[in-house]
Amino acid sequence: MGGFQTTEYLASCRLTESSADSAAAEKRKSPEIIPVCIPLAVCIAVILITLFIPDRIENDSNTLFVGLLAGLGISLLFFRKKQSARDIYTLVFTLLGIWEVLTAKATDHLSYLTPTPEMVLHTYVSDHAMILKGIGTTSIFLACGFIPGILISVFLGILTGWSLRARKILLPIVKVLTPIPPLIYSPYLVVILPSFFAASVAIIFMSVFWCLFINMIFVVSSMDPKLADMTRVMNVKPVTRFFRILLPYALPSILDRLPLALTAAFMVLFNAEMIGNAMSGMGYYIQFNARFAEYTKVVSGIILAGIFIAIMNSLFRRLKKAVINWQ
Amino acid sequence: MKTSILNIFYRIIPHFLFAAIMILGVMQISPKGSEQMLPFLVFAVMLELLLIILGRKWEIPAIFDIIYVFILAWFIYSNYLNTRVAFLFPAPDVVIGVFWADILLIIRSIFSSFKLLMLGFAIAIILGTGLGLICGNIPRVRNMLLPIAQVLSAIPALVYAPYAIAVLPSFWTAGLFVISIGLFWPIFINTIKMVSNLDKELYDYTRTLKLGKWDLIYHVLLPYCMPGLFNTLTMQISSAFMLLIGAEMMGMTSGVGWYVKYYVDFSVYKKVLAGFITIGILVSIVNAGMTLVKRRALNWVDSKRQNI
Structure with a gap:
């Protein structure tokens, strides 16, 4: 890459000054228009395909999908300066287009395993009560296990890491206990603890604790x-x-470790919801619908979980930026 | 540590605890029968032998203190104090007895889990490093894929399991898919980051030496990424086990996770607890193996840098 810049630089040196200026001016102009056109063109193409090529299967209304595409297209204009953002948009539009074409336009039999994007978006509207309740329940469970888990593991981890004696004694034991997935305790805890809530919180607590405790010992x-x-x-x-x-x-x-801890906690909660008698929750939503072979809802649940975790992680990143202002 | 009365006292404690365990165990022979207690007593003697062999270092007696106190408390609670249903809190001798009776099934479960885990690791390493090396080399592709990969890697792979089970032909392949994809993202991201952080001078050297693109990848980038790869793998061991156990609980018919789930369904909690211990053993084996392979593969890196 360094070589590239050098050759470019040498090439530009050979040019006369005025032509170099005009070339630079052209360069400054062109990224504004042409590269933005590519993702926009893909976006518009997908919208047109969705609207004007008739569905060959029975499909839900495409208003939501077109709305989503248009919304993404508009949001692209805010990020148009960055090449990577444009590329990401292009990729996302292409994938959405392929999904749409493969499931709705190219086949004429409706497979319950491969829902169309319209159907997936439709479940967010038709099932919004259950989904919102699920998000609420999951957030409460996560908060109840997550926050005590962080506080206690950081406190004990720092104390253990500080004292040489405690570290030498505890580290061998902790090294064996840490990688044992707390998931495995979940069926047992669901039985011995009084309620499903207590069991889930206990398991989330354990997963967060083991995720951070050994890390704190090493850091300190x-x-x-x-x-x-x-x-x-x-x-x-x-x-x-x-x-x-x-x-x-x-x-x-600690803040670097939080996304990992969140993923682990989510995994554990998801598994606990599968085993225990959960009444709502994001993992429960996926499980419940998989049991009835409603794979449209399963796919929308998976996407929702992804968005939820992405938002949480970006919040953690914000938090890190706000808290660690000395680096 | 200096020798003092306190220190001698502190070295003797674990032997007292061992004696207490043995006495309590022998006292239980008459109500429970000798074939029930024998494995437990043998196990305790083996622990004590281990203590005597390893006991030179000052921290070993302390570690055995913790282990013995734990066993003793468990023994006393489950045999004398527990007033709730006995089968929910099986005594340690009962759990050790499970290993005696069920050893073939347990070993088979360990092998089955180990096979699945290693296959998942192999697929994830090959795809993750391969794609990571290729994508990391092209700045534009790297900038496009890295943010996407970071979002996708945060999604717990277990979430895909119900859908994977429906789409893929068998539970086993679904489990393998879940494990591989869970391990793939961290390896992929790490490789891309390593490649993009490669010293610019090294690039220029390779260009001076007129190395081809594939030579660059195979002889320069791959060894360069090795230490980072091993670090990622050691960091991912716990999440790999999480995925393994989750996948096995979802409906496979072999493996340690299955063993636990199966006996939970029949409420045989002594076997469930034995399953927990089995997983501890499996984890230790994998950890030890990883350290060994790491030392072997990275013998050209000096030991200080191995842990970066």
Whole structure:
């Protein structure tokens, strides 16, 4: 890549100044128009295909799908400056178009396994009560297990990592216990704990705890020994040391670890909803509909879970940017 | 650690705990029968032998303290204090007895899980590194795919399971799909990041040496990505196990996850607890194997950099 720039630079040096300027001006102009046209053209093509090629199967109304495409097309205009964003839009439009063509336009028998995008979008409208309830339940369960899990694992992990003795004793045990998936405990916990809520929260707590605890031990123990000695020399009180030195030191890796912990927690919750007697929830929604072979709803549930987690992760990233302002 | 009275005391404690376990175990022989208690006593003696062999380092007695206290508390609770249904909280001797009676099935489950896990790892490594090397080399493709991959990798792969079971021909292939895709994304992302972070000077060297594109990938980029790959794999072991167990619980007919789920359905909780311990053993085997392979494959990297 470096070589490329050099050759370009040499080539431009050979040109006279005025022609170089005009070439640069042309370059500045062209990215504005032509590259934006490609994703937009794909978008419009998919809309036209959806609208004017007749469906060969019985399909839901295509208003939502066209609306979604148009919305994405408009949102593209906000990101038009970035090449990567344009490429991503092109890819997404192409994939949506292929999905639409393969499921609705090219075949003439309706397969219950491969729903059309219109059908998937339609379930968000027709099933919105259950979906919203599911999101609510899942969020509550996650919050109840997640927040205590983070607080306790960070607290204990930092303490364990700080003390050489505790670390040496606990680390071998923790190393064996950490990779045992908390998932495996879920059928047993569902039986021995009084309610499904308690069992799910316990399992989420465990998954978050094991995800962060060993990480905290490693982070704190890999702290610069000079820094550790300095706190000893300056006779810092344990409480101050914990809140003013160790916690800020560990904070970036905690926040880096949160998306992983969220994925693990979601996985565990999903599995618990499968085994226990859940009444609602996002995993339950997928499971429940898979049991009745309603794969349209299964696909929409999977997409919804993806969007939910993507939003949570972007919130974590925002949080990291807001909290860690010293890096 | 300096030798003091406290230190000697602290070295002796685990042996006292062992003696307490043995006494309690022998006391239980008459009500429970010797064939029930024998495996447990043998197990306790093996632990004690392990302690005597390894006990030189100061932290080992402390680790065995924790293990023995745990076993003792479990033993006393389930044999003397438990007033609830006994089969929900089986005693440690009952659980160890399961290993005695069910050893063939347990070993078969371990092998089955191990096979599935290794296949999943192999598919994910081949696809992840291969595609990652190719995509990472082309800046435009890299910039396009990286954000998409980051969104997709956050989706817990278990969510796909019900749909995969419906679409794919068997439960086994569905499980394999779920494990491979769960491992694929982190490996893919890591490879792309490694390739794009490659030192620009190295690129120029390869160009000076007139290396072809494939030579560059095979002889430069692949070894360059190895340490990162192994780190990703060690980090992904727990999520790989999570996927494995989840997939096996979803409806497979062999493996450790199946073993646990199967006996939960019949409420044989002693076998469920034995399954937990089996998974601990499997995890330790895989961890040890990973460390071994890592040391072998990365013998050209000095040990400090192996953990980066």
